[in-house]
Amino acid sequence: MLAIHPTHPRLLHSQPGAAAVALASVDATIAIGTLVASALCFEGRFDGHYLILALLVFSLTFPGGPGRDRPPAARQIADILLGWAAIVGLLVLLGWASRTLDGFDSRALALWVAVTPLGMIAAHRAVPVLLPRVYASELTQRSAVIAGANDLGRRLAAEIGADPMHGLRFVGYFDDRNASRIAQIRPGQILGPIDQLAEYVKRHHVELIYIALPMASQPRIVRLLEEVHDTTASIYFVPDIFVFDLIQARIDTIGQIPVVAVCESPFYGVNGLVKRASDLLIASAILLLIAPLLAACAVGVRMSSPGPVFFRQRRYGVDGREIVVYKFRTMRVLEDGATVVQATRDDPCVTRFGAFLRRYSLDELPQFVNVLQGRMSVVGPRPHAVAHNEMYRKLIRGYMFRHKVKPGITGLAQVNGFRGETATLERMKGRVEHDLAYLRNWSLLLDLKIIVMTIAVVLRSENAY
Numbered sequence: 001m002l003a004i005h006p007t008h009p010r011l012l013h014s015q016p017g018a019a020a021v022a023l024a025s026v027d028a029t030i031a032i033g034t035l036v037a038s039a040l041c042f043e044g045r046f047d048g049h050y051l052i053l054a055l056l057v058f059s060l061t062f063p064g065g066p067g068r069d070r071p072p073a074a075r076q077i078a079d080i081l082l083g084w085a086a087i088v089g090l091l092v093l094l095g096w097a098s099r100t101l102d103g104f105d106s107r108a109l110a111l112w113v114a115v116t117p118l119g120m121i122a123a124h125r126a127v128p129v130l131l132p133r134v135y136a137s138e139l140t141q142r143s144a145v146i147a148g149a150n151d152l153g154r155r156l157a158a159e160i161g162a163d164p165m166h167g168l169r170f171v172g173y174f175d176d177r178n179a180s181r182i183a184q185i186r187p188g189q190i191l192g193p194i195d196q197l198a199e200y201v202k203r204h205h206v207e208l209i210y211i212a213l214p215m216a217s218q219p220r221i222v223r224l225l226e227e228v229h230d231t232t233a234s235i236y237f238v239p240d241i242f243v244f245d246l247i248q249a250r251i252d253t254i255g256q257i258p259v260v261a262v263c264e265s266p267f268y269g270v271n272g273l274v275k276r277a278s279d280l281l282i283a284s285a286i287l288l289l290i291a292p293l294l295a296a297c298a299v300g301v302r303m304s305s306p307g308p309v310f311f312r313q314r315r316y317g318v319d320g321r322e323i324v325v326y327k328f329r330t331m332r333v334l335e336d337g338a339t340v341v342q343a344t345r346d347d348p349c350v351t352r353f354g355a356f357l358r359r360y361s362l363d364e365l366p367q368f369v370n371v372l373q374g375r376m377s378v379v380g381p382r383p384h385a386v387a388h389n390e391m392y393r394k395l396i397r398g399y400m401f402r403h404k405v406k407p408g409i410t411g412l413a414q415v416n417g418f419r420g421e422t423a424t425l426e427r428m429k430g431r432v433e434h435d436l437a438y439l440r441n442w443s444l445l446l447d448l449k450i451i452v453m454t455i456a457v458v459l460r461s462e463n464a465y
Contacts, residue, residue, distance in 0.1 A: 028058050073125070207233055208235075210238055248263070265405055266405065282451070301329055315386065323375040360458055371409070402435040410451065412438040418431040
C-alpha cells in the first residue's frame, strides 16, 4: 500500500511560496471551499456549526495532498474516495456523539459530501501536471552543488533531478578524486576538487551547497565551511547516517546542541496527543455501539465450551514493555508460556463458536478496553505473543522497531494481506515491513483509511481462522 523510502525527506528543501503551500493543502482547500459553497447555497450563511466543522475538516485533511509519487489513476481515485469516506465517517460519529447533526442543513451536507471528492480527484490529477512546469522554470529554480560524489552524494543528486517540485537545479559535484575513478558520473559533472568549491560558488552565484562528505572527513568539512563562510549560499550538511534505513528521522536540539533522531516514534509531541485523543474517541464510541454484541459473544463463549470467557495473554507493548491483552477465548487451551503455537486452518484446538469469532475478528473486540487503558491503540502493529517476539527479534532485522508505538487492534499489515497466521519467516518479514512503513508514514488520515479497509477485510474473512 505504501512505498518504503529509505532516503530521509528532509535532505531536500522544496521551493517555498504559494505554489508549494497550495500543493500541500489542496485537500483541505477543496474540502473547506465546497463546505462554504454548500452552506451559502442552502442556508445563505457560514457560521456557527459550519465554522467548527471547517476546523475539524482542516485538521483531518491538511496532512494529505498529492504526493511526489503519482499513482495510477484508478488507484489514486480509490485512495481519495476511501480517505474521504473515512473522514466523513469520523465526522458523523463525532456529530452523533455530540448531538450536533441537527444543526446542519441535510441538503448542504449531502451536496458537500458528494462534490468534495470530485474536486479532490480533479485537483490531484491537475496539480502534479501544472506545478512541475512552474518549478521547472529557471526563474523559480535554485542552483545547487554537492561536495562529495560518493554514494550518498549521487543519491542526493538523483533525488534532485527526479522531482522538479524540489525547485532545485543540480549544477555538479566537487570531489578530490578524478572523474574516471568515480562510477556513475557523467562527463562534466565533476566541477573540480573540493578546495575550488568556494570560489566557484562565488563566481557563479550558486545558491545551495550540500556537503555529502563522510563524517570521518571532519578536517576537510571544517576547512570547507571556513572557505564558504564569505559566500551567500545556504549550506546543508548531509550526514552519512542517512544511508541507513531510518524510522522517523529528524533534526532536533537539546538546548543549543543539534541532535539527529535515527529511530523515533511518530507520536512525538502534538502527534502523541492527537493519536491518544482519536483512540479514546473511537474506542469509546465503538464500545457503546457494540455493547450488545460483546454481551452476546460472552454468552456464546461461556455456553459453547468449559473455561473462562476471556483469554489474557502477555504481549509486548510500546518500548517493549510487557502488557496483558484481552480476547474472547476461542480455543480449548490457553497458551501463554515459552512456546506458543499459532492457530492454523481447521485447528482442532479452536472451538466451533471460537472459529466463528475468529472468522469475523470478533474475538479481538475486548481489546477496545485495552485501548481505553492506554495499553493499545486502535491502529498500530498487531501485538505478538512474547514467545514469538523473542524468536523473531533474532531472525528479522529491525523487528523490535515496531514496538516504538503502541500495538493496535488492526494495522497496515492486516489490510494488506498479512492478517492471521504467519506460517513462514517470509510472511512475518512482510508483516514487519508494513509495520515499519506505518511508522514512517503515519498520519491521522492513514489511521482512518486503515479502519475503513479493516471493515472490508473482515467482511471478506481473509486469512481468518
